[in-house]
Amino acid sequence: MAINGEIACHSCDQLASVASLKAGESAYCPRCGHFLTRIVPDTYGRILSYTIAGIILLIMANSYTFLSFSSTGLESVITLRQTPGAVWEYGMPAVAIMVAAFIIIIPAFILVLLLLLCIPLHAGQYQPWLIPVAKMIFLTQNWSMVEVFIIGVIVSLVKIADMATVELGISFWAYAGFSICFTLAISSLDRYQCWEQIEALQTS
Numbered sequence: 001m002a003i004n005g006e007i008a009c010h011s012c013d014q015l016a017s018v019a020s021l022k023a024g025e026s027a028y029c030p031r032c033g034h035f036l037t038r039i040v041p042d043t044y045g046r047i048l049s050y051t052i053a054g055i056i057l058l059i060m061a062n063s064y065t066f067l068s069f070s071s072t073g074l075e076s077v078i079t080l081r082q083t084p085g086a087v088w089e090y091g092m093p094a095v096a097i098m099v100a101a102f103i104i105i106i107p108a109f110i111l112v113l114l115l116l117l118c119i120p121l122h123a124g125q126y127q128p129w130l131i132p133v134a135k136m137i138f139l140t141q142n143w144s145m146v147e148v149f150i151i152g153v154i155v156s157l158v159k160i161a162d163m164a165t166v167e168l169g170i171s172f173w174a175y176a177g178f179s180i181c182f183t184l185a186i187s188s189l190d191r192y193q194c195w196e197q198i199e200a201l202q203t204s
Contacts, residue, residue, distance in 0.1 A: 009034050037193060047188050048119065051111050051114045052115075054185060058107065069160075069164045080175060084097070103145060107178075110186070114185055124201065130198050146178070
């Protein structure tokens with residue numbers, strides 16, 4: 001929360017002044033050292049670049065083979081879209097729904113929200129949807145498990161490498177690239193600077 005150039009630390013609630021920050025400078029809580037905010041030049045153009053790249057890579061990840069396994073003459077191929085369905089067939093529908101939501105639906109939803117937020121902010125134009133969209137992004141970003149999924153896949157591949165021949169498809173590399181772009185886009189969106197920009201556009 002910002003009050004007249006001051007921001008409350010999310011860790012200890014200490015108020016710190018950030019009004020004098022310049023481009024490239026960061027602010028940390030004077031009490032606990034928790035990160036508060038950072039001024040990044042052209043931050044919304046940067047986020048838009050990551051977001052557009054992430055959307056392209058996510059589309060590619062859902063269009064090609066994710067993994068293929070071969071052992072004793074038998075071969076199995078799976079795509080990213082089939083992953084929730086495979087979990088469903090094992091009798092775990094609730095887990096399948098969560099997998100689909102956390103690795104595809106919610107991340108795609110957040111990317112669309114980032115476009116709706118950052119395009120007007122980058123252009124310096126206020127739009128009535130900026131406040132609800134920003135709230136939705138900050139609310140849902142913690143429900144995305146993109147990086148957890150890709151790490152889990154890598155750990156699983158290490159375990160089954162001795163039992164079968166595994167080939168990584170284009171979809172795997174596209175999703176790995178998507179996870180990097182998605183993480184960079186989310187981490188580049190500074191909460192304090194976002195609300196300051198929206199307030200400035202709203203009152204101008």
